[in-house]
Amino acid sequence: MTTELRVLTPAEWDTFYASLERAFGVTESQEERELFRDLTEFDRTIGVWDGAGCVGTAGAFSFRMTVPGGASLPVAAVTMVSVAATHRRRGVLTTMMRRQLDDVRARGEAVAVLVASEPVIYGRFGYGVATCEMRAEIDTARVRLSVPDGTDDVRLRYAQVTDADVHRTCEEIYAAAVPGRPGMMARQPGWDRLQVLDPEKDREGATALQCVLAEDPDGTVLGFARFRVKPQWSAAGADGVVVLEDLEAVGPRAPQAAAALWRFLFDLDLTSKLVSVNRPCDDTWLHLVSDTRRSALVLRDALHVRLVDVGAALEARTYRTAVDVVFEVEDAFCPWNEGRWRLTGDAKGAVCERTTDPADVALSVRELGAAYLGGFSLAALAAAGRVRELREGAVAQAAAAFGSDVAPWLPHGF
Structure with missing residues (x-):
């Protein structure tokens, strides 16, 4: 079978949404369907088609999310992700995630977020669990x-x-x-x-x-x-x-x-x-x-965070204590993020730039996303073996800086 990924058109929405309902085993009310059709950003919504049938769905909404320090950051709120049971293990999801994150980057959004129906799915695409409900x-x-x-x-x-x-x-x-x-x-x-x-x-x-x-x-x-x-x-x-x-x-x-x-x-x-x-x-x-x-x-896990542009994302928030640390970031799915980044900042602002200086802390973009909103400690992630300290004291310094006075929380569904 051959499949085609393309941006959704209004004429295809009913077929697209029916495929989504089938994948999630739900039947929405007419009022719900009409509301989500009205809210759909068609230029941010993609479908994978096998002939006339929709076998994969994914979309994003354009939101602004509060980050530590109170700034409002533009984010891509990923939603409506499904793959038909007939087309699993054929790379459909990976293809949609690839297209979507490339689009998020092209739009200049530093962060993508989602709420997972099955949390096991999204870690391999660089999403880390950043908030709990x-x-x-x-x-x-x-x-x-x-x-x-x-x-x-x-x-x-x-x-x-x-x-x-x-x-x-x-x-x-x-x-x-x-x-x-x-x-x-x-x-x-x-x-x-x-x-x-x-x-x-x-x-x-x-x-x-x-x-x-x-x-x-x-x-x-x-x-x-x-x-x-x-x-x-x-x-x-x-x-x-x-x-x-x-x-x-x-x-x-x-x-x-x-x-x-x-x-x-x-x-x-x-x-x-x-x-x-x-x-x-x-x-x-x-x-x-x-x-x-x-x-x-x-x-329970709630918001999953994915840093699409590490430098811009880390500069967008402030830090509870002064920090000067070099991160060695691993990001196989978005390789433009890989390498060393020096983050310097405090409660007034931050700068995060490429550097050739020796790394202080090594971690994947997934762990960086988990710590981004201050809900999970880099020290706890290091204790679990998910973060490696390369300079003594660097993890403690970074963990204190990344913390938040209040727990991050997502009350707004999408």
């Missing part, structure tokens, strides 16, 4: 919250999810939160619709999406929570589940607003469990609960 199932019948002073002054009110003013307010709060945490994505036009997309097939017996706003007494909105309630009953009585979709609070009174929202979710009538599927691993509620053991915490 925390999942929890909190036994709210037994776990109690201890809230900070001033929480009782926060006023809560229900708001209509689909109300335009409410939606705009929630988006403004999200936008204000983005610069404060590495890994967060600035919302691009149209992507706000995804946050309130509420197909019945995805509710799994829960209510439609609900929203509560947290306000100061003067009416200033401090934060919001969007959630569902799944009613359940056992022989002992009501045993409902609260399913948290997203929660944000910003500003000087963010601790009180967040605590008020968490307390509200804990105390909902006829419920005994709060399920949260994606929160940062340093989330505030961890320090408010009486018992984390009864919160069933699970960490």
Whole structure:
């Protein structure tokens, strides 16, 4: 069989998307299909075709991601990657990854990111796991919250999810939160619709999406929570589940607003469990609960990061402590990154340039991507044998510099 890789045209989108659905074993609602068609960047979307059939899919969205120091970096958000079961082990995925990363480089984007359906796939293309998401199932019948002073002054009110003013307010709060945490994505036009997309097939017996706003007494909105309630009953009585979709609070009174929202979710009538599927691993509620053991915490890989231009990527962020280190970078899939790079920087900025000086630290681009947002330590990677120290003390210096005061997190799906 012969295959052809080409940029997707609007006329081919239905066939392309049907191939993607089949590969993932899902059937999207009409509303979801229409939204993703609207969001598709056709010049960044490719398909592999065998005759009239689409046997491979891949795309990218143009986003801006916060990096340590607060800068907003243009990134390629890789998505919709699939290979038909009939065409595995024929180089289809490698061909798409090759074409895609060449395109990312040509566009001048220093970093590509993705969320993997199967994490084992992407390491060989230079992606490293850079953030985690925390999942929890909190036994709210037994776990109690201890809230900070001033929480009782926060006023809560229900708001209509689909109300335009409410939606705009929630988006403004999200936008204000983005610069404060590495890994967060600035919302691009149209992507706000995804946050309130509420197909019945995805509710799994829960209510439609609900929203509560947290306000100061003067009416200033401090934060919001969007959630569902799944009613359940056992022989002992009501045993409902609260399913948290997203929660944000910003500003000087963010601790009180967040605590008020968490307390509200804990105390909902006829419920005994709060399920949260994606929160940062340093989330505030961890320090408010009486018992984390009864919160069933699970960490899972989230954002995978790939440095497409090592020099530009390392210059785009700042560093928590002063650093002057020469990296020997291995990158067989993007060989333009291979070789030695001297990184000098601090909290004010950085320079990363080619050098012939002796290397201090040797690692692959995969490990560099894992450490890029400050979520995983170069020292930990060295302890695992994934990073080699060539100058005594160099790993410790680099690890301290690459750290982040807050855990990187991706709340924005793509």
